[in-house]
Amino acid sequence: SRNEAPGADDNASGIATITETIRLAMESGYKPSRTIKFMGYAAEEVGLLGSKEIANSFKREGKKVVGVMQLDMTNHKGTEDMDIVFMNDFTNAAQNEFMGKLIDTYVKVPWGYSKCGYGCSDHASWHNAGYPASMPFESTMGDINGKIHTKHDTLANSDHNADHAEKFAKLAVAFMVEMGK
Secondary structure, eight states, X not given: OOOOOOOXXXXXXXXXXXXXXXXXXXXHTOOOSSOOOOOOOSOSTTTSHHHHHHHHHHHHTTOOOSOEEOOOOOSOOOOTTOSEEEEOSSSOHHHHHHHHHHIIIIIOOOEXXXXXXXXXXXXXXXXXXXXOEEOEESSOGGGOOTTTTSTTOSGGGGXXXXXXXXXXXXXXXXXXXXXXX
8 A cells, every 4th residue: 555645744834935935035026135045855754865965065065055944844833832943953053043033023923942853854964064054843843743744744734724834934034034135
């Protein structure tokens, strides 16, 4: 039998949040002073292979990267008292704090910290290559969406909306504008 996992939260929610950020930038005519790259990676689940290849090639080529934000899962509000949770391992503490200030200023939702305990997403590839990386996430690791990697990872399990992901899109737009200066 085939193991189906629709991936509405992991990782369609992250990709949809990135896509919405791009749409808003294009619709507004935003023109950054710095180059901004939007990336989706292959082979995260089998060892961060796509992001590792790109981050290491940037390092080999001496490319300057001011900051990296990884949006993995954004639409499941799993933690009661926090809407956005920064993983504080394999990330840059100063950038996490800066992004927390962006949340306080523009998104105005409760946020905090958790820990993956391992390089749980593509931000770790950038961190390991020496670049400042952050991963704002939808919950603490203890409250992670138990439906991911199953046939139940559907939009129906997010009340058929993207209300929680919208908070991440607001953060992504603020981060894009601040990093683009």
